[in-house]
Amino acid sequence: MLQLYQPLNFMGMVYRDIKQAIVDIEAMFAILGQNPEIDDLPGAQALRVTAGDVRFEDVEFAYDSERPILRGISFEARPGQTIALVGPSGAGKSTISRLLFRFYEPTGGRILIDGQDIRQVTQTSLRAAIGMVPQDTVLFNDSILYNIRYGREGASDADVDTAAENAQIDAFIRSLPHGYDAAVGERGLKLSGGEKQRVAIARTMLKAPPILVLDEATSALDTFTEREIQSALERVSRGRTTIVIAHRLSTVVDADEILVLDKGVIVERGTHDALIERGGVYAALWSRQREADAAEETLQRAGYRD
Numbered sequence: 001m002l003q004l005y006q007p008l009n010f011m012g013m014v015y016r017d018i019k020q021a022i023v024d025i026e027a028m029f030a031i032l033g034q035n036p037e038i039d040d041l042p043g044a045q046a047l048r049v050t051a052g053d054v055r056f057e058d059v060e061f062a063y064d065s066e067r068p069i070l071r072g073i074s075f076e077a078r079p080g081q082t083i084a085l086v087g088p089s090g091a092g093k094s095t096i097s098r099l100l101f102r103f104y105e106p107t108g109g110r111i112l113i114d115g116q117d118i119r120q121v122t123q124t125s126l127r128a129a130i131g132m133v134p135q136d137t138v139l140f141n142d143s144i145l146y147n148i149r150y151g152r153e154g155a156s157d158a159d160v161d162t163a164a165e166n167a168q169i170d171a172f173i174r175s176l177p178h179g180y181d182a183a184v185g186e187r188g189l190k191l192s193g194g195e196k197q198r199v200a201i202a203r204t205m206l207k208a209p210p211i212l213v214l215d216e217a218t219s220a221l222d223t224f225t226e227r228e229i230q231s232a233l234e235r236v237s238r239g240r241t242t243i244v245i246a247h248r249l250s251t252v253v254d255a256d257e258i259l260v261l262d263k264g265v266i267v268e269r270g271t272h273d274a275l276i277e278r279g280g281v282y283a284a285l286w287s288r289q290r291e292a293d294a295a296e297e298t299l300q301r302a303g304y305r306d
């Protein structure tokens with residue numbers, strides 16, 4: 001998201017213009033996105049999502065041919081399952097989500113959704129099938145109503161309200177002087193990281209995609225906000241195939257499979273319990289995170305944190 005955000009700062013004008021023309025946030029990624037060379041193949045068909053099965057088969061990728069980033073990534077997220085990607089910064093977690101959106105093409109292997117190679121389908125249909133809750137949501141300089149309804153243009157006020165309720169941001173909105181009409185974004189009210197993420201969750205609830213990518217915030221949220229966001233994320237991912245890029249291990253405990261990535265390779269995989277039992281990389285990350293969390297809670301309790 002950072003890559004998207006930075007150009008936006010420089011491209012205020014362009015951004016406002018295209019804002020009118022685009023129908024969803026992933027299309028914005030595509031327009032400002034990193035690789036305009038990716039086109040639909042001649043005769044590409046629309047993706048037909050029947051169940052929401054996502055498969056990576058021996059996927060290889062390099063942004064630049066000198067430096068491989070993903071090496072032989074294989075996994076399957078079955079319909080409704082949650083797969084968590086964990087691992088150190090730079091391991092390739094976000095790259096996996098970029099390939100799923102087809103912002104880049106794998107240099108080897110393939111990615112299938114319900115048996116269809118994503119190279120063979122139209123990009124519009126691919127991006128319509130996948131929802132993204134990014135780390136840092138870009139808000140439009142418009143009302144909070146507009147910002148949530150963006151998930152599905154034409155959604156009724158009641159649907160927007162239900163989405164906001166499920167994302168646990170409705171009470172916050174009602175507390176604003178102008179409620180849903182409050183202006184947000186650069187030229188309006190500045191929302192906190194946790195509030196922005198809940199707007200993104202509400203948007204995604206309206207979009208109701210069969211496949212979801214959650215990119216967790218890296219920044220430390222206070223324990224209360226984190227729990228609220230966690231429960232909103234659980235609601236949005238229920239019944240959808242979900243890939244979580246997890247920075248905080250507390251959110252991956254219930255994942256159907258955790259993939260531990262290091263330097264573009266899956267070095268461990270399994271459920272939380274199995275990986276703890278194994279006593280390897282994941283178990284070490286887990287105990288380190290527990291210690292960091294305990295220290296953070298002590299600071300919060302002592303009043304050094306909000």
Ligand code: ATP
Pocket residue numbers: 034063064069087088089090091092093094095096
């Ligand atoms: P983090 O937890 O910090 O978000 P990550 O595991 O998601 O990290 P990626 O963003 O997938 O890591 O990046 C993997 C590697 O690819 C990094 O070494 C990064 O420098 C490199 N990389 C990412 N984007 C690009 C790009 N557009 N061009 C060239 N290299 C890139």
